[in-house]
Amino acid sequence: MSFDINTIIYILEIIVGGLLVGVGVHFVPVGGAPAAMAQATGIGTGTVQLAAGSGLTGLLSAGLMMSVTDNIWPIIATGAVGAMIMMDATMLTGSWIYAYAVGAPFASAKVNYDPITKFSQPPYVAPGTVGQGIPTVCFVSGTIGAAMGGIGGALIYYPLVQINGNPAMSAVFAIGIFMVDAVLASWNIQGTIEGFHDPKFKKWPKAFKSCLVATVILAVVAVLITPIGGV
Amino acid sequence: MDAFGMGLVAAMGALATVAGASEDIESDIGSQSNPNSQVQLAAQVGNPHRIYNKAIAGEPPSNALWCTTAAIMAYVLIEGYHMPLLFAVAAGASLAALFNGVMATSAYLGRNASQARFNQWIYLDIIRYTTPSIMAHAWITSFCIVLISVIQVYVLTPHHPFPIPVIAIIWGLTVGAIGSSVGDIHYGGEREFQWRLFGQGLNTMLSGQIVRKAEAGLRNSIDNAWFCAKFGGPCTGMGFGLTVFLDNWRTTVFDPVTQAGAAIAMGLFFVILMNLYNFYCELSARRKYGPYPGYKGDIAA
Numbered sequence: 150m151s152f153d154i155n156t157i158i159y160i161l162e163i164i165v166g167g168l169l170v171g172v173g174v175h176f177v178p179v180g181g182a183p184a185a186m187a188q189a190t191g192i193g194t195g196t197v198q199l200a201a202g203s204g205l206t207g208l209l210s211a212g213l214m215m216s217v218t219d220n221i222w223p224i225i226a227t228g229a230v231g232a233m234i235m236m237d238a239t240m241l242t243g244s245w246i247y248a249y250a251v252g253a254p255f256a257s258a259k260v261n262y263d264p265i266t267k268f269s270q271p272p273y274v275a276p277g278t279v280g281q282g283i284p285t286v287c288f289v290s291g292t293i294g295a296a297m298g299g300i301g302g303a304l305i306y307y308p309l310v311q312i313n314g315n316p317a318m319s320a321v322f323a324i325g326i327f328m329v330d331a332v333l334a335s336w337n338i339q340g341t342i343e344g345f346h347d348p349k350f351k352k353w354p355k356a357f358k359s360c361l362v363a364t365v366i367l368a369v370v371a372v373l374i375t376p377i378g379g380v
Numbered sequence: 381m382d383a384f385g386m387g388l389v390a391a392m393g394a395l396a397t398v399a400g401a402s403e404d405i406e407s408d409i410g411s412q413s414n415p416n417s418q419v420q421l422a423a424q425v426g427n428p429h430r431i432y433n434k435a436i437a438g439e440p441p442s443n444a445l446w447c448t449t450a451a452i453m454a455y456v457l458i459e460g461y462h463m464p465l466l467f468a469v470a471a472g473a474s475l476a477a478l479f480n481g482v483m484a485t486s487a488y489l490g491r492n493a494s495q496a497r498f499n500q501w502i503y504l505d506i507i508r509y510t511t512p513s514i515m516a517h518a519w520i521t522s523f524c525i526v527l528i529s530v531i532q533v534y535v536l537t538p539h540h541p542f543p544i545p546v547i548a549i550i551w552g553l554t555v556g557a558i559g560s561s562v563g564d565i566h567y568g569g570e571r572e573f574q575w576r577l578f579g580q581g582l583n584t585m586l587s588g589q590i591v592r593k594a595e596a597g598l599r600n601s602i603d604n605a606w607f608c609a610k611f612g613g614p615c616t617g618m619g620f621g622l623t624v625f626l627d628n629w630r631t632t633v634f635d636p637v638t639q640a641g642a643a644i645a646m647g648l649f650f651v652i653l654m655n656l657y658n659f660y661c662e663l664s665a666r667r668k669y670g671p672y673p674g675y676k677g678d679i680a681a
Contacts, residue, residue, distance in 0.1 A: 185414035185560075187569040187581030193414050194560040198440040202557025205550045209542070210627055214636055216541040223640040227631075230647030235554060235623045237654035242562045242619035244658050248665040250611050251569040252579040255662045261679055266659070272671035272681040277583030282665070288658045292651060316541035324549070 159308035160368045166304030167330045167364030168357060169297045174200045174334035175353045176294025177236070178287035178344045183279070187251045190258060190280030190343050191287060192243055196335040197328065199239070200298050204327055207232030207299025211306055212316055225303045232299025236291050240283050247282040255282030259347050265289060280343075290344025302327055312372055322374070326367050330360045385632045388536050392528050393625030396555075399524035400620030401613040403443060403555050404563030406517030408571075408608040409510060409601045410434040410484055412442070413560040415568030420491070421588035423500035429592045430503055432510045432601040434487040440556030442483075443521065447552030450476035450522035451529055451545040458530075458544075465530055473523035480518035484511055510601050525551045528624065536628070538636065551624075558619045566612025571604055579669050626650050 177200055178191035185193030192199055210231030214224045247253055256273035257263065258280035263270060266285045274280050283291075305326050309319035337356040342349050406412075409432060411419045416435045423429065436442050450472035457468035485507060492502045529547040532540040540547060572590045573582050594603045626647070634643040671681035 182414035182417045182568075185564040185568040186418065186573070187565065188584065189581075192561045193564050193568070194557060195438055198438050198553070198557045199561060202440060202554040206554050206623060206627065209540070209547065209550055210631070212542055213538065213540055213631060214640065217538050217637045218640065223636075223644065226644045227636075227640070227647070230630075230644050230651065231627050233651045234626050234647055234654075235558075237651055237658075238619045238622040238626070239558050239561050241654045241658050241661075242558075242615045242622075243565060244661045245615055246562060246565040246569070246612065248661045250566050251581070252665075252669060253569075253581050254665040254669045254671075266662075268662075268666065269679050269681055271677050271679050272675045273666065275580030275583070275672055276674060277585055278581035281581035282662070283658065285655075285659050285662055288655060292655060317543045317546055320542050320546050320550075 156312075156372055159312060159372050162308045163305050163326065163368035163371060164361065164364045166301040167326055167367070168360055169301035169304065170200070170204060170327055170330040171334045171356050171360030172353055173294045173297025173301060174331050175338060175342060175350050175356065176290045176297065176345055177342070178283060178291050179341055181341045183341075184281075187247060187253050187281040188278045189341060190256065191283065191341065192240060192291070196338065196340065196342070197331045199236070200294070200331045201328060202239070203232040203236040203295040204298035204302040204331070205324060206235040207295075208302040208306055208320060208323055208327075211299075211303035212320060215307065215310060216316070221307055224307055225300050228303030229296040229299040232295040232302070233292050236295035237288075240288055240291055244283050251281070253281045255284040256280045257284050257287065257343055257346070259343050260286075264346050286346055287344045290346070293345070301330070309371060313374070322371050326364065326371065329363050329367060333359050333363060385536060388531055389625060389628045389632050392531055392536075392628060393621050395524040395528050396624035397617040397621030399521050399528070399555055399617070400558060401609075401617035402517045402520035402524070403439070403559040403620075404613045404616035405605050405609050406514055406521060407439050407559055408563065408567045408612065409517065409605045410514045411601060411604070412436070413439045414564045415572055418568065418572055418588060418590050422590045422592075423495045423498040425588035426498075427588060427590065427592060428498065428500045429590065430506060430598050430600045431590070431604070432488060432506060432514070433491045434484040434514070435491070436483050436487045438556070439560040440553045443556035443559070444549045444552035446476040446480055446518050446522045447525045447548040447555075448545050449479055450526045451548030454526050454530070455544045465534070469523060469526045469530060472526055473519045476522040477515040477519040481511055481515040484514050506600060513602065513605065521555065525555060536632070554623065555620050558623070559616050562619050563608065563612040563616035566615070567604060567608050571607050580672065
């Protein structure tokens, strides 16, 4: 392949995509295993798994859109919307179980009042737990995080297809870069976070820097690889 | 928009709902995901049990593995040997179920053998009659997901540019992520701790004190599947079904070439609707259950 100004733009797009994934993970309200026992606020699973689930659903939508158009804006937007739909459907059905099976009112243990609804939180936190369920602020934060993950995934996928013209290989590479950035961000938040209102959210610049370093290396490698036989 | 496409999207939604439900029940019978931390802990705090224990990996990677295994076999049979689609998908799912059975058995033996010092036994009857149930549910999940991938690649227009195994790995990750976020709460938050006060999360002091007796005799994982199939499984199915259906519905109703803006706007509409619905759930739970009686702080409810 020839190394020209377009290649640099592609590398920059991949880097921006990776950074969006890295920062977006901080928005997703994950409570890890304790949340599955209604012992912590947020979604009861791991950060990377949830971010990957939503971001890659966005990647599927973006891949479909890219097969019919070359315009970058609808591709990015549809990636974001696909990821948001997955994340919201997950959080909503999870909320049904918190509200109607476990029977716990939603409460965050990190703030006294929900920044969006202004509902008081501490009276609703069960003894011996650090909150439960998915309050509105966490839901909105998760939606924003999913959108960033979806945009990030689409931004990584788009230049790769432009370079090698092979959707399958580009998708696998995009999944790989996505996972690297999601794992780095997950280490930064030590497994659990409630969303943008959580004090841990202030640590995002650290993840930003480490994702930048990791994605620069990955982006350079990614744009150099072409399929065997130049398919 | 054509009627055939809409029918296919509806079929994909139905398949996804079944896949989500069977995925969650599979993880509940095997006690695989987040709630398994309590099952592991139970023996260590003096509560040996007869619950299956197969935490091979998190649900998303393991389901991605089953679905991709099934998809690769189906892909080879379809492309290389020109086999009928349904036969190829069923054969692929059978291979995935066999992989699942091997890993489930080795995980159960390994995990429980390592807890021998806590008086945790390996029950051969549990292996004999629980493992086939786990494999059967893994078969259903892989079958449905590979069929969704096949529909997306070969039948639904516009055809998806990714090959079947790549779509299967993504849907496998997604169904695992939803199963571990939704269905696990019903198993971990409700079924494992049924004698705590209703209407609160699990107090940290009760960690590891899982329920070990059943309606009759000692509780095993089949009892857990019976319970979780009533609400946790269907909710997971609904979550994954909504994801697959809504995401594909908007690009089928609106042509992605000429009406891309409308497809995106429709997706945003669904997102806003779900945000509002969650707010309603929060409001109704707060109204119904109220604040905890023992709260001594100075913030008004």
